[in-house]
Amino acid sequence: TQLDRVLELARQVDVDFLAQTALYARRKGFMKDMPALLCAVLATRDLDRLAEIFPQVIDNGKMLRNFVQILRSGVTGRKSLGSAPKRLVRQWLERANKRQLVNASIGNDPSLADVVKMVHPRPADAARQAFYAWLVGKPYDTAALPESLRAFEAWKLSKQGEVPDVPFQMLTALDLGEKEWSAIAEKASWQTTRMNLNTFARHGVFRDEAMVKRLAARLADPDQVRRAKVFPYQLLVAFLNADQSVPEKLREALQDAMETSIGNVPEIDGKVVICPDVSGSMQMAVTGYRKGATSRVRCIDVAALVAAAFLRKNREARVLPFEVNVVDIQLNPRDSVMTNATKLAKIGGGGTNCSAPLAKLNAEKATADLMVFVSDNESWADPRVNRGTAMMVEWEKLKVRNPNARLVCIDLVPNTTAQAPDRKDILNIGGFSDTVFDLIAAFAAGADGSDHWIREIERQPLNQHMKLA
Known part of the structure; x- marks a missing residue:
């Protein structure tokens, strides 16, 4: 399989090149599974290099959960985290801000709650203690929760007032009516709007013509497109996935956004x-x-x-x-x-x-x-x-x-x-990915094609080898 081939090749290279490949895959290639897998391999070969690159590669909750899932699957030769990887996971949890932790609470296999139960982080303050308790389903001090979670818990009960500033998936897991869905769509970010056109259509949001016009204006706005750093490929995905219930005005807005996004x-x-x-x-x-x-x-x-x-x-x-x-x-x-x-x-x-x-x-x-x-x-x-x-x-x-x-x-x-x-x-x-266009531009301008990828990977900076883990 492809996984077997990657693991075989990973065993053949030195740990520095392995670490640099993980860095390149995440920072330049914007990959998710591959850099997490290479970090898991590194956990079996050189804990010092893993400790060095961990914060740069495992840079959000999704990546953290990927790393833990791969390591515990046994594909790299071990099924437990071990003391050093556990410490790195705990450090990630301790350094993450409130927003990062709330965003990281989305997803399963493992969930962030599962990860917390595995590594037992020590809460630094009452707010972090309340968050961990909320996460794993234990009694918590509502007043100590992050403000966004306090608003979310209150909104769950009343469905009244301003939509809380929490990840979209937390809201959509609730039993909501057309009014609530319209409120979510009204406040959604540019990327959330792009990714959830079918969901909004399914819940009746587009029955409101004024709402359709506002969302189309949002999607087509060149400034918002640039701020969202959307790639042409992402817009192609949205355009192809939009079903027949998505109004034509919104499809045209995606085409307008595409024209802006091809700037690179x-x-x-x-x-x-x-x-x-x-x-x-x-x-x-x-x-x-x-x-x-x-x-x-x-x-x-x-x-x-x-x-x-x-x-x-x-x-x-x-x-x-x-x-x-x-x-x-x-x-x-x-x-x-x-x-x-x-x-x-x-x-x-x-x-x-x-x-x-x-x-x-x-x-x-x-x-x-x-x-x-x-x-x-x-x-x-x-x-x-x-x-x-x-x-x-x-x-x-x-x-x-x-x-x-x-x-x-x-x-x-x-x-x-x-x-x-x-x-x-x-x-x-x-x-x-859309970085392909940058690579082609550099090559057309005279970059050498021979051993291109090895040179790019070896440009990833590493410290002089020292004991970190």
Whole structure:
């Protein structure tokens, strides 16, 4: 399995590189499970390095619960936390502020209450003592609770007055009517609004036209979009997940937000060619199959988003969708990102031949300064020849016409093979987040593609080795 492969590789690297990989995965890759897993591995190999990186990697309640769950699962070789990891968890609880603790109380397997029962933190004051008691279901001093929790407990009884400032999930767990749901929607943050359009629709919030207008204005507001630091991918998810009960005005607001969010898509000097894979295998969910949690966003949706976003910011860019052959399609760079992405995602079908776009350019004797492929790399229609993959053969032909050309291959699924190996002019990117656009910009500006990821990971700072745990 992928987990077995990660654990095998983790055993093969030194503890410093393991710690740096955990730091990079969390701070740069914005990953959740992988950095928590690497910290759990580090707990079995070097407690000093774990103590050093723990506050930087385990930076919120969700990450804390991930770490505890993985460690206690036994996959890293131990099923108990042990004294040093327990101490690190206690320190996290002691250093967290009231807001962080209330936010951390959301979620299960384990819940924060389970974690508290495992590590037995000592409350520093009456407020922390009341919070822990409230969390684990013991009698508590209401007056000592954080103000937001006092308001929440009062609101639970009356459902009157201002909606308390607590995590959205705490409110939605209650038995609420349309009036209460409308009050929650009125006060919701930008991100909470984006993530809960179907929930609001299901509870009748959108029957109020004035409310729909206010929420649409919130979603489309460029300043709020920038403050929320929303990524194009997150907006694509919201757009695709919005069901038919979500008013069109709100769907249009998501498209407006998308136009604001593509600010980090680079404008590239020279000729840009974007090659989204539209073959049959790209119909799979981008997260893979996960029982009860399979994403509705397919690989082809992400490939289409990358192509459409690049075209929006690089109006002269050429888009060459491919399966066995290049698919002829006309895209208007003035159309919205969502419009063009939807148009591309509707193609779908056929085998995968990653060399097809390059072969087309070579047949036309065309040139390119930057080519970006977005694929799952399942190129069964692209047989290997003596000099490597057919894609590499075609790439070398193009390089004769433009020796400075650069190639980016975004592999949306965790393959261990590549159609084009890393080297100075070739960069492979595994998986997708919106930081991909920054990586492409740096590479197009001259960054070296060979051993790129190792160099990035090794840039993560570590202290000179010392006893900390």
